[in-house]
Amino acid sequence: MIELKKLSKVFDTGKGALTAVDDVDLSIAAGEIFGIIGYSGAGKSTLIRLLNGLEKPSSGSVVINGQNITAIKGSELRKARQKVSMIFQHFNLLWSRTVKENIEFPLEIAGVPKNKRDARVLELVELVGLKGRENAYPSQLSGGQKQRVGIARALANEPEVLLCDEATSALDPQTTDSILELLVDINKRLGLTIVLITHEMHVIRKICHRVAVMEGGRVVELGDVLQVFQSPKAEITKRFVAQVTDTEDSQETIKNLRKLYPTGELVKLVFVGDQTEQPILTQLIRKYPVDVNIVQGNIAHTQRGAYGTLVLQMKGSAQEISEALAYLNAESVQTEVMSNG
Known part of the structure; x- marks a missing residue:
């Protein structure tokens, strides 16, 4: 489903080169919930931006469903991005729009007729548990409800991949668990591939099938979550596992x-x-x-x-x-x- 091959990203900081992602190889299966964990500066946020084409790699490739998104641009890249949606730590909602209007926004941009937009919004509101809140504005919602709007909006164009960029970091523990349970439900119902980046091992433990541990731009450990919990090898992985155990x-x-x-x-x-x-x-x-x-x-x-x-x-x-x-x-x-x- 997703293949990262020899992927690197080097930034010119003006004071020299900064390697944010360093020669990463990863393979993520269709329908998998895949976690990427690392502390601040590990390179995980840059990696996720490479996945949706917001950043171009310095070298290597990103292949999603057989399409090399690092080799396309313009309208072809915009079309490919519709199949890779993203939810964010701070929700990124349009504050002047209602829940319904936020969810249908990507459908408007895609030129979907209004009757189809309305039907799709109703379906998504039900899916994320916001029935009855369609006409509320973001300022009237709790943090968890805002993230549910963000998830519904990300699902509007029926993507194949959902990227989650620290999607629960701004939420309290109880709300975090409810959002993670929603993501698991969506994964099972829709067969959606989910790639989640975080610095919290609780999030990885709760929903991910496999995990990659990043440090200094490199993947230092990769494996099934249960296996990593049982036998962490890298020192940084041991510290993450200790967060939970x-x-x-x-x-x-x-x-x-x-x-x-x-x-x-x-x-x-x-x-x-x-x-x-x-x-x-x-x-x-x-x-x-x-x-x-x-x-x-x-x-x-x-x-x-x-x-x-x-x-x-x-x-x-x-x-x-x-x-x-x-x-x-x-x-x-x-x-x-x-x-x-």
Whole structure:
């Protein structure tokens, strides 16, 4: 569906060259929700502008549905852009227009007859959950409602790709979740390919199938979201995963337990997919004469399955603990000894 090949973008800042995107190769499947995560300056915003043709690459290509959009211009590029829509962090609505008028604006530009515009707007208002608010102005809407208008407007011309540029960064957590759930629903109903850029791992965890982690203009890690949560490789990826799986309280607890139980072991367990539903810990206690104290744990749900972490304080002989850990590893549970007695 989307192929980025050796894609680079270099800006002339007047003080020298700045490489915003550096030799990126990516393949995004049709109907996939694909996340791109990175901190400020990682190059993700430039990358998304290359995807919709707002920026021309310094080298490399962007191919969408077999069409190389980096090799076209003028009316041909404008036509291609109609198949790649975008929603923004700050909504970018027309404040003098109602909800209905904002949604139909791209249809007006495309020359769609009024009767067809009206029918399409009604359909989209229903889809994004704004029925009854058609005649409201943006100033009368909440942040979440404004973003729903932005999504409906982006869908007006029936695009094949929806780009989301930090689309939930200006929203509170509860509203963020409702918008993410709407995007998942749209993806399932319409089979729409969604490319989402963010600096929040919660967003990636909630809705994305796969993720690319960017740093310094390069993709430093790429994979299935559940796989990345289970085994993050790059240091920056580990920091992002920690946003969702670790808390300061749990780290403080671990530090305190190291002092309180110097002869025990602190062990972090990682459960993935069906493992989160199995009574593995119960079986461990029955099989091995070790004392187990649950320190901290949580389960995060991704589009590909659940991911759980559990920190245990284990007491017993070195051999007993070693055998217990071997059992967990045999059950495909990742273990990490976090303290030594």
